[in-house]
Amino acid sequence: MRAMASKSGENVTRISAKTTAPKKDSKKMSRKSSNKVKVRKEPSNPFTKTVFAIGGYFRGAWVELRLVRWPTRRATWGLTFAVILFSTFFVVLIVLLDLLFKFLFQLILK
Numbered sequence: 001m002r003a004m005a006s007k008s009g010e011n012v013t014r015i016s017a018k019t020t021a022p023k024k025d026s027k028k029m030s031r032k033s034s035n036k037v038k039v040r041k042e043p044s045n046p047f048t049k050t051v052f053a054i055g056g057y058f059r060g061a062w063v064e065l066r067l068v069r070w071p072t073r074r075a076t077w078g079l080t081f082a083v084i085l086f087s088t089f090f091v092v093l094i095v096l097l098d099l100l101f102k103f104l105f106q107l108i109l110k
Contacts (some may be wrong), residue, residue, distance in 0.1 A: 043049050071079070 043052060
């Protein structure tokens with residue numbers, strides 16, 4: 001790009017991004033950072049450890065499901081019809097190939 005600009009006699013100026021956003025108030029940040037984080041005690045009983053682990057698994061799974069970008073109803077129906085169409089196509093293809101091979105084997109074995 002630079003070689004092309006120098007051959008044509010044009011000057012290339014570079015533009016750098018500048019932040020014009022107002023600075024955040026440091027009092028708000030310090031108030032948030034002063035919040036204490038709750039630390040859960042680890043249960044000592046193996047049964048309760050297992051129950052807490054299972055509960056943690058489902059809690060994490062629920063959080064992940066809330067992050068999923070679900071398709072619209074129209075997109076869901078479109079994909080459903082596509083799956084049905086491809087499945088039908090391959091069922092018909094396999095049945096036709098089966099009939100063809102059955103016919104060929106009958107010709108060979110006669």
